[in-house]
Amino acid sequence: MTLLSELDALAGETNDTAPARAARPLPIAVISALTIGVIIGLWALASAYALVSPVFLPSPRQVVIALYNLVVKGFVDATLAEHVGASLYRIFGALIASILIGIPAGLAIGTSRVGRGILDPIVEFLRPLPPLAYLPLIIIWVGIGEASKITVIALSMLPSIILSTSAGVRAVSKDHVNAARSLGASKAQVLREVVLPSAVPSILTGIRIALGAGWTTLVAAELVAATSGIGFMIQSAAQFLVTDIVIAGIIVIALIAIVLEYVARLIERRLVPWASHR
Amino acid sequence: MSILTFRNVSLTYPARTGKGGAGEKRVLDGINLQVASDELVAIIGRSGSGKTSLLNLAAGFLTPTAGTITVDGTPVTGPGADRAVVFQDDALYPWLDARDNIAFPLKLKGVPLAERRAKAEVLLARVGLADAGDRHIWELSGGMRQRVGIARALAAEPRFLLLDEPLGALDALTRTRMQDFLLRIKAESGAGAVLITHSIEEALLLGTRVVVLSPNPGRLTAEIEAGFNAEILNGASVADVKASPIFKRMHAGLTGLIHAGEEELAA
Numbered sequence: 001m002t003l004l005s006e007l008d009a010l011a012g013e014t015n016d017t018a019p020a021r022a023a024r025p026l027p028i029a030v031i032s033a034l035t036i037g038v039i040i041g042l043w044a045l046a047s048a049y050a051l052v053s054p055v056f057l058p059s060p061r062q063v064v065i066a067l068y069n070l071v072v073k074g075f076v077d078a079t080l081a082e083h084v085g086a087s088l089y090r091i092f093g094a095l096i097a098s099i100l101i102g103i104p105a106g107l108a109i110g111t112s113r114v115g116r117g118i119l120d121p122i123v124e125f126l127r128p129l130p131p132l133a134y135l136p137l138i139i140i141w142v143g144i145g146e147a148s149k150i151t152v153i154a155l156s157m158l159p160s161i162i163l164s165t166s167a168g169v170r171a172v173s174k175d176h177v178n179a180a181r182s183l184g185a186s187k188a189q190v191l192r193e194v195v196l197p198s199a200v201p202s203i204l205t206g207i208r209i210a211l212g213a214g215w216t217t218l219v220a221a222e223l224v225a226a227t228s229g230i231g232f233m234i235q236s237a238a239q240f241l242v243t244d245i246v247i248a249g250i251i252v253i254a255l256i257a258i259v260l261e262y263v264a265r266l267i268e269r270r271l272v273p274w275a276s277h278r
Numbered sequence: 279m280s281i282l283t284f285r286n287v288s289l290t291y292p293a294r295t296g297k298g299g300a301g302e303k304r305v306l307d308g309i310n311l312q313v314a315s316d317e318l319v320a321i322i323g324r325s326g327s328g329k330t331s332l333l334n335l336a337a338g339f340l341t342p343t344a345g346t347i348t349v350d351g352t353p354v355t356g357p358g359a360d361r362a363v364v365f366q367d368d369a370l371y372p373w374l375d376a377r378d379n380i381a382f383p384l385k386l387k388g389v390p391l392a393e394r395r396a397k398a399e400v401l402l403a404r405v406g407l408a409d410a411g412d413r414h415i416w417e418l419s420g421g422m423r424q425r426v427g428i429a430r431a432l433a434a435e436p437r438f439l440l441l442d443e444p445l446g447a448l449d450a451l452t453r454t455r456m457q458d459f460l461l462r463i464k465a466e467s468g469a470g471a472v473l474i475t476h477s478i479e480e481a482l483l484l485g486t487r488v489v490v491l492s493p494n495p496g497r498l499t500a501e502i503e504a505g506f507n508a509e510i511l512n513g514a515s516v517a518d519v520k521a522s523p524i525f526k527r528m529h530a531g532l533t534g535l536i537h538a539g540e541e542e543l544a545a
Contacts, residue, residue, distance in 0.1 A: 180382075182440070183383040183431070184359030184387065194371070274416065
């Protein structure tokens with residue numbers, strides 16, 4: 001979405017500099033909105049004329065009502081807010097854990113040969129593994145409660161945080177390091193005052209990617225063993241063929257992911273305004 | 279009075295493996311040089327003559343293969359705040375504003391925040407940027423950035439300023455103004471200075487002495503007393519100095535000296 005609006009801004013710029021045309025082309029945002037409108041329209045038509053059984057495809061109106069009921073009454077012993085709350089608790093618990101482990105690990109890989117030698121194989125082993133592949137093992141080890149979910153989500157977030165930290169560390173400007181050394185910095189000071197701050201933009205990008213990966217894993221983890229959470233809610237609804245709640249849940253998941261991405265970008269712009277000026 | 283001394287300093291890079299990498303490369307050979315704190319020694323030479331290596335040795339970023347570098351008799355074993363470097367590509371920290379960039383060496387020393395910011399304000403005023411403390415680095419022009427870079431180096435209270443073509447990336451008009459500025463700020467600071475430059479004109483204007491470095495391997499092949507910087511400090515304009523016959527003569531002489539090496543190489 002953001003990419004689209006950026007492209008839109010680009011297109012807008014070129015239009016401003018070009019001589020005024022008779023008709024301005026449609027902004028991309030409008031085209032996107034029209035697309036969504038058409039999809040919902042086709043969906044409404046398909047269910048109105050019963051082209052597909054309502055069990056498989058409830059009407060948009062039914063989904064909206066389901067969403068409303070979710071907010072007010074809830075489903076499987078919890079309201080939508082409680083399901084979303086449980087999911088967000090897991091994802092942020094996992095995020096904090098993976099930041100606390102990932103940043104020091106990334107620093108070790110980026111600054112020390114020994115650190116790299118030790119951690120690289122572990123990261124390279126973990127990175128391509130689908131989290132669902134090791135979820136059963138984690139459940140055997142940690143149990144079926146919150147801990148196993150947070151562990152799996154954290155493991156799926158770790159590689160991108162570690163790799164982005166080490167990439168940021170390795171990209172530090174040599175002049176920046178030399179300047180600090182010639183101004184009297186010790187090795188620890190170079191790391192704290194120069195290397196770490198210059199890696200922050202890369203780390204933030206890593207966190208943004210990690211959030212995406214974590215969100216995917218979260219929903220999957222909740223499908224397997226949970227008593228609350230947005231993924232669990234969808235799974236339960238599917239078992240009773242309550243398709244309108246399934247669709248409502250999917251829409252909520254998508255919306256939350258978009259909001260998380262947007263907030264992460266906002267934080268990035270606030271925290272490291274200099275990243276785009278290097 | 280502090281003295282920076284190069285005694286028989288040589289620098290050899292190890293043989294490079296791979297294409298064209300036959301044998302080791304001798305970058306600097308038998309350099310003898312003394313810089314006192316009331317001097318600004320300009321080192322001039324063509325690209326590849328090893329001038330930046332010479333400065334990096336003084337800074338402690340490189341270690342000589344042979345010979346010693348000392349500051350007041352103490353051997354240089356690594357970088358240190360007594361020899362602060364000003365870089366061509368300013369090397370300011372974009373995550374700090376101008377004031378905190380200048381306060382950076384004080385932070386390294388553990389000076390409390392309020393005190394180091396107050397000192398940075400004084401330095402900002404000294405380099406003519408009294409109102410620019412809150413500005414982001416990317417909001418500053420090239421000349422302003424170099425002023426911040428010089429102020430940052432001065433905040434370390436160095437005995438020597440090592441200037442690695444600090445004005446090299448500036449446009450001609452800014453450069454002329456910065457030359458005058460650099461001379462004054464150096465004189466006020468009481469620190470000695472080594473200036474690397476590839477501009478003969480700049481070397482003559484700023485240097486108490488001008489030293490010519492010839493390539494392959496880098497050797498000091500000529501040294502002249504300039505003394506135009508004293509005239510400028512006494513109020514003569516840079517333009518007038520540049521127009522004087524004696525300046526032109528020395529400029530031509532130095533050009534010849536640098537060129538001589540080139541012809542030798544061709545022959």
